[in-house]
Amino acid sequence: MKLFVHSHLSLIFLTFVQGIFVFGYYWFLGFQSLDHLFYVFSIQILTTCSFIAYRWIQDKKIYDWLLQNNSNEEFSVPHFGNSQFAEALSEKQTVQTQMLINKFQQVQTDLNERVTFINQWVHQMKTPLSVIHLMIQENDDLIFQNIRKELYRLEVGLQTVLYSSRLSMFEKDYTIEKVLLQNFISEIIKENKRLFIQYQITPLKLFPEQGIFVFSDKKWLQFAIGQIISNALKYSNQKSKLNFKIESFEEHIVLEIQDFGIGIPPEDLKRVFEKYFTGVNGRLNHESTGLGLYLVKEIMNKLQHEITLESNAGSGTIFKIYFTKFTLANIEHSNG
Known part of the structure; x- marks a missing residue:
């Protein structure tokens, strides 16, 4: 009126x-x-x-x-x-x-085609990488260790591209399941065993005796934890440790990943999860893309897990992932 x-x-x-x-x-x-x-x-x-x-x-x-808030409505003409x-x-x-609908549909089609192409390309690149791994798996000479490091960097880069392209369609590509956290982390450590040896980093598991279960998507969670490990290996000193600690509290289960590397300067702490932000350490390491921790944060948000970090320059970084103690029925209901 x-x-x-x-x-x-x-x-x-x-x-x-x-x-x-x-x-x-x-x-x-x-x-x-x-x-x-x-x-x-x-x-x-x-x-x-x-x-x-x-x-x-x-x-x-x-x-x-004109006075209605139509931001959340579908395209319609009243x-x-x-x-x-x-x-x-x-x-x-x-x-x-x-x-507008035609343009939106065209953009959506182009996006789907691009994601499909990227997925196919990444999977095609994985084949020669796997072949190279098989060719050098029995050789532990220094030159082959260096080749494995480069292969690892290639694999991390391909994984980043793949999951970055899939993130926009996350709702169509995830499955919540019950995960035994100790076994899950142990499998990730085992898969990266050679890298820990090559970087001379010792993984230390600080797990409780009783089995701790969480509800999450194993594929997305494994990628996120892999990105944290990749950062830890990249910025840690040789002959150092990487601690994996699991604790159970009244409302949360906490996975703590602690490295003893160069740490993050105080001025960068508030921005480390921003897209394309590389910070002081990233500018010193020209391989940094500023996508890894951004993807970690986005994945945690979509999985409804909270992630925090603590760091001091020169004394390492602690990542903490908080899993809410849900039942599977609760999670399916909240996602439905």
Whole structure:
């Protein structure tokens, strides 16, 4: 109603000015009977009010639509009313909406094709990498250790590209399941056994005796933890340790990954999860892309896990992943 009144203020003002003019005109002509003058003035006001009321009835739906928050609605064209202005607006809105839908569908198609191409390309690149691994697996000379390091960097890069492209369609590519956390972390450590040896980093498991179960997507969680390990290996000193600690609290299960590397400067701590942010360490290491920890944060958000980090320059970094103690039924209900 407020918007409607504001849009008709000029008409109301014009009617008032016109009424004053007519009142003054008849007064100076000698028609000084106030009853007649107020009658003419009242007829003019009544006519204007009737017109405004008619316009309000005709265009009310338009003003209601303008004041609605349509940000979360799908593309649709509401019925604006039967006035010529409403019909013209509805027709224009229909054309614009259809153009927008067509453009959106084209962008979505292009995105799907690009993701499909990237997935196929990454899988094609994995084949020669696997062949090279098989060719050098029995050789532990220094040159072959260096080759394994380079292969590891290639694999991490390919994984980053793959999961970055899939992230936009995460809802179609995840499965929540019950995961025995101790076994899960042990498998990740075992898969990276040669790398720990080559980087001279000792993985230390600080696990409770009883089995700790969490609910998550193993594939996405493994990639996220792999990115944290990759960062730890990249920025840790040789003959150092990488601690994996699991603790169970009243509401959360916490996985703590602690390295004893160069750490993160205080000025970078608040931005390490930002996309493409490399920070001081990244500028010293020209291989940094600023995508790894960004993807970790995004994946944790989508999996409904909280992640934090603590770090001091020169004394290492601690990542903590918090798993809420849910039942499988709770998680399926929240995602449904």
